[in-house]
Amino acid sequence: MGFDVELARISALPNDAFYISDFITEAEEDWLLQKVTSAPLPRWTHLSHRRLQTWPSALTKSNVLLASPLPAWLRAPIIEPRFQKLGIFNDSPHQAPNHVLVNEYRPGQGIMPHEDGAAYYPIVATVSLGAPIVLEFYDKPIGRDTAAKTEETGRTNRPRYRILQERRSLLVTGDKMYTELLHGIAETARDENLAPETICNWDLLRDQEVYRSGWSERGTRTSLTYRDVHHVAKIGNTMKFLR
Numbered sequence: 001m002g003f004d005v006e007l008a009r010i011s012a013l014p015n016d017a018f019y020i021s022d023f024i025t026e027a028e029e030d031w032l033l034q035k036v037t038s039a040p041l042p043r044w045t046h047l048s049h050r051r052l053q054t055w056p057s058a059l060t061k062s063n064v065l066l067a068s069p070l071p072a073w074l075r076a077p078i079i080e081p082r083f084q085k086l087g088i089f090n091d092s093p094h095q096a097p098n099h100v101l102v103n104e105y106r107p108g109q110g111i112m113p114h115e116d117g118a119a120y121y122p123i124v125a126t127v128s129l130g131a132p133i134v135l136e137f138y139d140k141p142i143g144r145d146t147a148a149k150t151e152e153t154g155r156t157n158r159p160r161y162r163i164l165q166e167r168r169s170l171l172v173t174g175d176k177m178y179t180e181l182l183h184g185i186a187e188t189a190r191d192e193n194l195a196p197e198t199i200c201n202w203d204l205l206r207d208q209e210v211y212r213s214g215w216s217e218r219g220t221r222t223s224l225t226y227r228d229v230h231h232v233a234k235i236g237n238t239m240k241f242l243r
């Protein structure tokens with residue numbers, strides 16, 4: 001690829017985060033969306049505000065992944081060769097992602113601020129398909145719950161950082177972005193307040209002009225989130241973990 005990863009650094013953020021707007025081509029995006037939508041219906045888990053596919057399988061209750069390769073369409077060309085060339089997972093336990101969540105959000109849908117937890121090595125690589133969306137990072141509430149804290153201090157729980165993910169882009173977050181902040185997607189039909197001052201990766205966007213109005217109507221956006229699960233069990237050892 002001959003790509004200097006430093007050119008993709010989101011410099012407005014204190015910790016490691018990278019954004020590449022043209023990570024996949026339009027033809028690759030179409031092909032991936034077709035793979036997602038043609039997966040057998042039981043593959044989908046329907047949640048109240050989005051639907052989800054988990055590849056190769058859900059983790060066990062003790063956060064173990066049963067060893068199984070990712071399907072070819074999630075591997076090439078994304079992992080092999082592009083992630084490899086960028087060295088994204090070079091330091092992770094298996095030097096490659098072994099787990100992918102496919103999330104689909106229709107306009108008005110989102111995901112509550114949350115953290116991904118200790119099951120995964122703290123690097124997430126997200127490929128966005130179909131439509132743009134804003135990902136928001138929040139400080140973790142300290143001590144008592146956020147509502148009580150907000151009432152006491154009079155401060156609203158506003159996002160600390162906002163990243164606009166265009167279709168066909170790659171976002172890589174890790175380090176403290178992953179461990180010290182919560183991330184979420186607002187349940188809205190329109191992302192607002194888009195400007196160079198409010199969007200951390202504004203300089204790295206493929207098409208800033210589209211957002212000059214300050215807002216973006218949501219379409220159906222699908223994300224592929226690649227992670228490396230720490231604990232992987234070979235099927236022979238599975239019973240031990242399931243117990």
Ligand SMILES: O=C(O)CCC(=O)C(=O)O
Pocket residue numbers: 101103111116126135183184223225
């Ligand atoms: O769809 C996204 O970009 C975010 C997904 C997410 O937060 C998660 O899978 O934990």
